[in-house]
Amino acid sequence: MTTKMMGERVPRVEDDRLVTGNGRYSDDLVPGALEMAVLRSPHAHAQIVSIDVEAVLDLHGVHAVYTYEDLTGALAEPLPLLIPHPTLTHGRTQYTLAKDEVNYVGEAIAVVVADNRYIAEDAVDRIEVEYKLLTPVVGIPAARAARDLVHADVPANKAATMHQSFGDADAAIDAAPHRLSLDFTIERSASMPLEGRGTVARWDEDLNRMSVWTSTQTSTGVRAAVASKLGLDLGQVDVVTPDVGGGFGVKIMHPWPEELLVPMAAKALRHPVKFIEDRREHFISAAHERGQEQHIEVGFDDEGRMQGLSVYFWHDNGAYTPYGLIVPIITSTQLLGPYKPPNYSVTFESLYTNTVIVTPYRGAGRPQGVYAMERTMDAIAAHLGKDRVAVREANFIQPEDFPYAQGDLLFQDGRPLIYDSGDYPELMNKAKALIDWEDFEAYREEARAAGRKVGIGIACYVEGTGVGPYEGGHVHVETTGKVKVSTGLTSQGQGHQTAFAQIVADELGVPFESVEVVTGDTRRSPYSVGTFASRAAVMSGSAIALAARNAREKALRIAAEALEADVDDLEIADGIVRVKGAPQSQIELGTLAVLSNPLRYAFDEASSAATQFAVGDPNKPPVDEDDEPGLEGKDYYSPMRCTFASGIHAVIVETDPETAEIKILRYAVVHDCGTLINPKIVEGQIHGGVAQGVGGALYERMAYDEYGQLQNASFMDFLMPYVTEVPDEIEVDHQETPSPLNPLGLKGAGEAGVIPTSAVFASAIEDAEGFPITAMPISPSELYALRLEHEHD
Ligand code: MCN
Structure with a gap:
């Protein structure tokens, strides 16, 4: 019998490779690629008066320098606002390269592509930018005071004010036997993956095709961004996510400017180009999170039961809002945790500051919400x-x-x-x-x-x-009996290859060792959302389970015909279909994969094996008219x-x-x-x-x-x-x-x-x-x- 794998403490199959230095990260790929370095703003808030790249052009080893002026079409538009929200009346996103102002230290202004990073960095140092300095707004108190504005057209630095409630919190608090008024703050931090951001791209002029390898949490997101910004069809762009040395949320942001500029340069220069972020760049140009100030009013009875809870908080969203209001919305809704106050009111202001953008970092708004709620419980x-x-x-x-x-x-x-x-x-x-x-x-x-x-x-x-909206799974049984599984979301170290193989082993009835899982490759799985919000197990795990069940059903149908048995009398274990109670009557899944293909090997009844190549009977499809060739199952799961x-x-x-x-x-x-x-x-x-x-x-x-x-x-x-x-x-x-x-x-x-x-x-x-x-x-x-x-x- 196949051992049940779900629930088992199976050691991670990916670990040997990763801990012995055999992982392959963006920087390990495409040898010979030209390298990109980025000129980043040294000022938190300034207008760009002029940019002079003259001194760079003659440098030996420099292939190109790009500023905003060189961007065309959709690339010259601001980056997408990924999750718009009706309340987000003043959402702002940055340009791929700063157009006429910079709003945080680290914002990209120009890039140089050169033979190597050393030359590219030296060249970046020679670009001359004239700035007109503006007063920076740093921290929530400064944003609230609004003596200075981050964006001149955003009053009071407010990207949005959002309110949700049920019951009448204020009345309940007033009527409660006990009341407390509390203030809390939680500071900014950020995810610090061992591997920073990194992207390599190659344009194939003959095939008219872009290949991108990038350290991301969403290969399909990057693919969509690259295609739309470079004016390509989705079908012209492949995005493969190699090993990723940690993401923790920061790599769900897509596209990063560099993820567009690298393919753009690769296409223009007809030569592979790469960008590998260094640690300082990660600090000043990736994303941060957490910073909030919170005010709480709570009314409760003698047992401590909340009668009404009213929360008002200020969220520091940094200089732009590419992720809309997602972080403060999560804080405001998940703050309630396992508790049931009968009356609740929550309002937040999402405020601009001249600091690095804020996007979800592991926990995404929940640590702040839990902090507010649990501090209140203790109080x-x-x-x-x-x-x-x-x-x-x-x-x-x-x-x-x-x-x-x-x-x-x-x-x-x-x-x-x-x-x-x-x-x-x-x-x-x-x-x-x-x-x-x-x-x-x-x-x-x-x-x-x-x-x-x-x-x-x-x-x-x-x-x-x-969270949805969906994720897909594809389970394919090879003629060798090996099982190839793919799902579109990416892995950053969560052990998906192991966990998903456990699911397939049980659902299909195959040995765990025979299952190989591929994630984050748009050539294999073009439709997917990504890895964030602790969704892979629920979303891809469910889709893969459904896909494996489909493959199993098909295997049983083909086996029933081959073994001349009723489907209900069959069982699958260890990759073999058997007639229950008659174990000598059996057939391997690999053989069923052979039989599932009309252009198939002849089936030797005596040895129950595929023996020689033969074209199948054209009048007799493998199972029935509705079946597609191949022993595989696919499905999508949408909760x-x-x-x-x-x-x-x-x-x-x-x-x-x-x-x-x-x-x-x-x-x-x-x-x-x-x-x-x-x-x-x-x-x-x-x-x-x-x-x-x-x-x-x-x-x-x-x-x-x-x-x-x-x-x-x-x-x-x-x-x-x-x-x-x-x-x-x-x-x-x-x-x-x-x-x-x-x-x-x-x-x-x-x-x-x-x-x-x-x-x-x-x-x-x-x-x-x-x-x-x-x-x-x-x-x-x-x-x-x-x-x-x-x-x-
Ligand atoms: N799992 C399980 N049983 C469950 C639930 C989950 O065995 N009932 C397993 C899953 O199969 C998966 C792992 O636990 O192997 C995490 O599953 P899940 O909760 O679905 O989270 P995701 O796989 O979607 O990972 C995303 C989540 C987030 S949002 C961040 S941020 C994060 C994290 O996972 N970033 C990580 N863990 C990380 N771990 C590493 N090493 N690196 C990161 O960047």
Whole structure:
């Protein structure tokens, strides 16, 4: 029998290759390509008076220099606004190369293509630009004050103001027995994949065809952008995503200017061209996230049950809004987490600043929302002198409440915000057991007696995962019996090759080892959306399962004819179709692949094998008239709405009484992503997310000065946690509440680790110190300063 693979801790098949240095990234491809370097704005806000490229043209080894003046057709138009929204009255996107103004340090102004990067960089230094400096708007307070404007035609720096509500929050808060008014801030950070952005392109003049290899989260998105901006048909452009050294959201932005300029130059120069981003460029010209200021009014009863919740927040969207309002909308709708306030009102302002653009970074708006909500839960508990867990439990949506609609709020996809399934009380029981919540007070006393300060924190979240609109799967059985699977979304290290092979092994009934998965190649899968919003398992996993079921059905039909048996009497295991109860009557899937092709090998009844080449009987199609040749199945999956994963993190920290250093003693995660395909992969995703969250909570921030210069744009200055700062052990417990919305009961898992980390650390540090923590990330020196402040209170 084939072993069941779903739910097994199968080691990732991609890892040997990747950890032994055999991955192939954009920079490894197309040897001999010319290299592109980018002139980036040194100013956060300026008009461009003139650009002089004269000094570059004669440089030996330089092939071309391009400025805005050289862009034609759609390339001269602003980049697309990817997710427009009716509320986004003042959306702005940048030009591929700055036209007459720059709005952040790092904005692309010109590019040079040369024999190599050294020459290209030297040439870039020789371009002369005359600027007329304008006052930069840096940070949310400056944007709100609106003494200066980022875009002259955008009043008050507001890209949009958006409001959603249900019930009457203000009236409920006024009428509630207890009320709190709270303010929180969370700073900017960014994803720091080991591999930055990178694109290589080759134009084939004979075939009239563009090939692009790019480090992206959406090969089909880049393909559409390249085709439309360069005036090509979609069918003339192939985009292949090779190995990607991490994306974490930043590579879902498409197209990056460089992703258009590289193919443009390759076509113009009739020579392959590449651009490989360096680390400083990643800091100043890729994307950031997180920065928000939040004001909360909450009214609640003696048990801590929320009667009304009113949230107003200001979101720093950077200089442009290519992703529309997606990040603040996610904050505003997923902030409610596992709770059910009867009255809710949320308003946000999305504000322009002269800083790098903001696009989704792992968690995408949820870490900020969870931070606001969980800080509020802790504040309610502190106000009432109640246990923080008890207050959360009093507000939980109950298992019998599902499907649960959060009033008539609309989710980021414009559909009603309806949670499909979950069991939050049980998650909490598991979290308490895992972190030994009940024993903590005794531990605290012991620690206190020894002169130590410890604190415990807890934070819950709910995450809408697997957004549509669709994803496809294709399963093809080769005549060798090997199974080739393709899906259009891309992989950045999530282990898709392993997880999807597990699905196919079970659905088709083949050995796991016989399945090979290809992702992110528009030649194989031209229709796809991309990898973001923890959607691959739900979307492509479901599509692949459906495709495998189609292939299985077809295999059974062909086998029934070959074995002269009834379809219902057949079973497939280990890649062999057998008649139940008569195992000698069997046929291999590879042989069925042969039979599925009218131009087929002759079938030798005696050995049940394909023996010699022969043209099939033209009057007799392989199975029936409706069947296409080939043993394959394909399908698309399009969900009616998102499915909601959930989880709880708990952490125990120790804060040094002298230095205020924050040490993590224990970190525990309870997580529900529906049916688990591969617990080992999910745990890896959670560990990675928590490590990233530790960075976001305790170390990382984008330190802009008043001029809009990023002061820490290198790994010397931007603090990321090393292995020494990440807990040795992240304890994980799973809960499986299958989603009723998709064929395998899946929910997403890829972002969960990072979502509640700022909230949980704030909760634990507050518990250790005894005063409110309202701004994250928090460093030892900031904690020390807070101690001094509270000593004087
Ligand atoms: N999985 C599973 N069982 C489930 C759900 C998921 O075994 N019930 C597995 C999936 O099969 C997949 C992995 O867990 O192998 C993550 O699945 P999913 O939650 O669908 O997330 P995606 O694959 O769509 O990945 C996107 C998500 C996001 S949005 C970011 S950002 C992110 C992340 O994943 N970026 C990553 N994880 C990352 N991991 C790496 N190494 N690099 C990145 O850039």
